[in-house]
Amino acid sequence: MPEILARPQAQRVDAARNRARLLEVARAHLLAGNDLPLNTIAREAAVGVGTAYRHFPNRATLLEALAIDAFEALLEQVSAAIVASGTDTAAALRGALQAAFNELRGDAALAKILSSGAFSCADTAAIASDLVTAFTDVLARARREGLLREDVGPDDLRRLLCGLAAATHAGTEPVADPSRYLEILVAGLRPH
Amino acid sequence: MPEILARPQAQRVDAARNRARLLEVARAHLLAGNDLPLNTIAREAAVGVGTAYRHFPNRATLLEALAIDAFEALLEQVSAAIVASGTDTAAALRGALQAAFNELRGDAALAKILSSGAFSCADTAAIASDLVTAFTDVLARARREGLLREDVGPDDLRRLLCGLAAATHAGTEPVADPSRYLEILVAGLRPH
Amino acid sequence: MPEILARPQAQRVDAARNRARLLEVARAHLLAGNDLPLNTIAREAAVGVGTAYRHFPNRATLLEALAIDAFEALLEQVSAAIVASGTDTAAALRGALQAAFNELRGDAALAKILSSGAFSCADTAAIASDLVTAFTDVLARARREGLLREDVGPDDLRRLLCGLAAATHAGTEPVADPSRYLEILVAGLRPH
Amino acid sequence: MPEILARPQAQRVDAARNRARLLEVARAHLLAGNDLPLNTIAREAAVGVGTAYRHFPNRATLLEALAIDAFEALLEQVSAAIVASGTDTAAALRGALQAAFNELRGDAALAKILSSGAFSCADTAAIASDLVTAFTDVLARARREGLLREDVGPDDLRRLLCGLAAATHAGTEPVADPSRYLEILVAGLRPH
DNA sequence: AATGAATGAGCGTTCATTCAT
DNA sequence: TATGAATGAACGCTCATTCAT
Structure with a gap:
């Protein structure tokens, strides 16, 4: 039971961390005057491209x-x-x-x-x-x-x-x- | 006489026509809010890429x-x-x-x-x-x-x-x- | 069981096949005394350019x-x-x-x-x-x-x-x- | 008469100078470890591409x-x-x-x-x-x-x-x- | 839900070569 | 004969997007 309840929780934490990482990297790109290539941003955020697309379609x-x-x-x-x-x-x-x-x-x-x-x-x-x-x-x-x-x-x-x-x-x-x-x-x- | 004088002109006419076509196509791109990809512009102007680059490096x-x-x-x-x-x-x-x-x-x-x-x-x-x-x-x-x-x-x-x-x-x-x-x-x- | 274990393997198999194909084609180019244009090699290996670049930057x-x-x-x-x-x-x-x-x-x-x-x-x-x-x-x-x-x-x-x-x-x-x-x-x- | 004789003479001198210029530029490229793009060499030698091809097919x-x-x-x-x-x-x-x-x-x-x-x-x-x-x-x-x-x-x-x-x-x-x-x-x- | 391999369209650029003048 | 404009194949490389796992 606690397991089942814990899983999604854990994932949300994970997802939130991914989202935060992606935003952080993207912000850095923008500050540097660069574009926002999702591929690159995902890689730099150590997140799969697919994940990046899930967060930001x-x-x-x-x-x-x-x-x-x-x-x-x-x-x-x-x-x-x-x-x-x-x-x-x-x-x-x-x-x-x-x-x-x-x-x-x-x-x-x-x-x-x-x-x-x-x-x-x-x-x-x-x-x-x-x-x-x-x-x-x-x-x-x-x-x-x-x-x-x-x-x-x-x-x-x-x-x-x-x-x-x-x-x-x-x-x-x-x-x-x-x-x-x-x-x-x-x-x-x-x-x- | 006019012919002889016209000959050298002729080539420039060709070049000028290409240049005009390129500019025309480029202007259309800009109006549409697009970028100016030289490759595409050359193709749409029915002009070789090299020609486009000759005119606009x-x-x-x-x-x-x-x-x-x-x-x-x-x-x-x-x-x-x-x-x-x-x-x-x-x-x-x-x-x-x-x-x-x-x-x-x-x-x-x-x-x-x-x-x-x-x-x-x-x-x-x-x-x-x-x-x-x-x-x-x-x-x-x-x-x-x-x-x-x-x-x-x-x-x-x-x-x-x-x-x-x-x-x-x-x-x-x-x-x-x-x-x-x-x-x-x-x-x-x-x-x- | 073997299935579950095999799944992740499968993708690598795909990647490995692509890699092998690319290498094979590249080797042929080299034997023929040619260069190694990644574009051409990718095409001949029936692999996307991007894939070629992923394997060999x-x-x-x-x-x-x-x-x-x-x-x-x-x-x-x-x-x-x-x-x-x-x-x-x-x-x-x-x-x-x-x-x-x-x-x-x-x-x-x-x-x-x-x-x-x-x-x-x-x-x-x-x-x-x-x-x-x-x-x-x-x-x-x-x-x-x-x-x-x-x-x-x-x-x-x-x-x-x-x-x-x-x-x-x-x-x-x-x-x-x-x-x-x-x-x-x-x-x-x-x-x- | 002297004119007619002088023309080809003059052109040979011209041709020789062109040839020399092309060689000079080409040698410089080679020394610099570069290739020998005929286009570029011709331009740097202030000679038409066609002329370069005439000299070095x-x-x-x-x-x-x-x-x-x-x-x-x-x-x-x-x-x-x-x-x-x-x-x-x-x-x-x-x-x-x-x-x-x-x-x-x-x-x-x-x-x-x-x-x-x-x-x-x-x-x-x-x-x-x-x-x-x-x-x-x-x-x-x-x-x-x-x-x-x-x-x-x-x-x-x-x-x-x-x-x-x-x-x-x-x-x-x-x-x-x-x-x-x-x-x-x-x-x-x-x-x- | 997360991963990342794969894809291919597309742009930038170079250069050999032809050809009209 | 000299010129240089034109051409287009070819290559380098990036990136958005899909999809199998």
Whole structure:
């Protein structure tokens, strides 16, 4: 009995370790600016290719798995910034954008999936949805208070933030003082 | 007589036709969001691989060859916008950015090489240099007249424009009314 | 029971068959004086390219795999000749050279890797090391007994044997009575 | 009139310069241990591929053209050594072998074609024939005087010398004091 | 569920050779 | 006769994906 119960348990532990190893190796590849060849990643993670495919049936899954922690962090930071600003809507907006910009610049996987604007796994989609809610709220307040252009919605912010993050990498060397770009965005979002 | 003169021309015509075919096929690949595999492109252009390599020894060469017309157009449009604005510096800056943004959004090859910030062929580099000159000039005037943040240079504009262009594509479907993004940039560039 | 035990074996059988096929085809190429293009060899062995590369990641590996049996045989024959000669050092030296010469002439792969003087796989290197030991010993005895030039070491013998083996093939047709060349070497190694 | 006569003259000069350039570039490639890709050589020689093919319809021709100077030098040195030794047959034999060995080691192209034992161009074949004559003569004298094994002919010497030359290169680094190998050969050729 | 061998499409690149001019 | 553009076979190598065990 204990045996039978123990087996699947043991396997789950094993599976979790495999998954963790795969993610770790994949993250290293991404950081190094490399692709994510599943074959190589599996080998480096000391895991069979088949196992890798079981965990991540396609590259999007792997990418989202890589990004999800950073995505959760992004959501938290954004929410925290909004909460912390209380009724200061301008600060809330700026803080939310700042938080998103920072997380985005810090995680290549997150930048990739957020740029694509489509999510294939439920967890990621859920976070995205919460994020939209949070921003929709701030945007509404900001608009009401005359702090924001009328023609900008949450999806525009997603695009603009991704674009700005890309801008900071668009060259042979990283840009100096990326926060300038965020300031430009924040200023530009004010009504004309 | 014309015949004799035409003969040597003839071969060049052949070469030119091959080159044109290769470029055409390559452009189609790029539009479809694909890479530029020389092998495939050669096959689809009904041209030997060796011929493809003779014309474009590497991918960068091909990419720049694809982009150079649009890059020239960009330079011309930017210059024209500046000239047309006369002493109205704000209009010159806005017009130059507008022109660059439009060209950039219209040509994927141009967007790619401009994002990379490095040019491997002399012609492209020359255009880039002229462009920097043109923008440096406008930026200087704008700064002098208090129309522009102090901390923004021509390379920042290159990055920001590329980023904005990317933003307009960052999703499953193109953004509505991309000019809004340019307005945001223009507004954001004004001193705080 | 045998079934359960046989299962894992079965896959290895498959792999082994592929490996054997590849080696067989490769050997034929070498005999024909051709190179060892992995692509072609894979096709002729009716095996996927990837499989070929899995077994032999590069040409050196393939070559050493082809040669290793003959190399082992060479080591055995040399050792046997030395042992069989007992205290007759002259016979030991002659026998060892003879054995090496024969094996070398019989296996093109072995001739190639021994000529290169470098071994990329551990097994081959180990045999080479044993061989050096064996020869070093005989050479020392021979020198002590005044049967050998002072200025000849094991690596010289490797080179000279490879050179002689090459000499027997250096023409449109194989040389008549190759053993003459070995006699010349043996005689030439005696002190002046 | 002078024009008509001058034209072909001028072209021959041109052709000769092209030929010389091609040979020069090819020699450089060979020295660097590279292959002789006609395409590349033609380009580096600033000569059309077609022209290169006109001069050297196949690689053997090119190789022999590269080797012929060294081959002539070899013949001269060998003859000179024989003449200089007068009636001292042992010295003549040793000198001839020495000379051949040196030239062979000094010119990779010569080593290649001499190893092949077949000549596709008449000039090379003529030199080879003269060389055989010269050696045949010395060998006959040496045999008559009991200085040489009975079973060794000129072609054996060709093979053995090529083999020895190969022996000096058979490793990651060139052998120390190659003349030892020649001494071994000379000694080994004496009758048992 | 895990493993890893096998497969083969596909891309990069070189080079011998032909042929129109 | 010289030129060099064109060709395409061939090889090196990678990687996504399947599948038997």
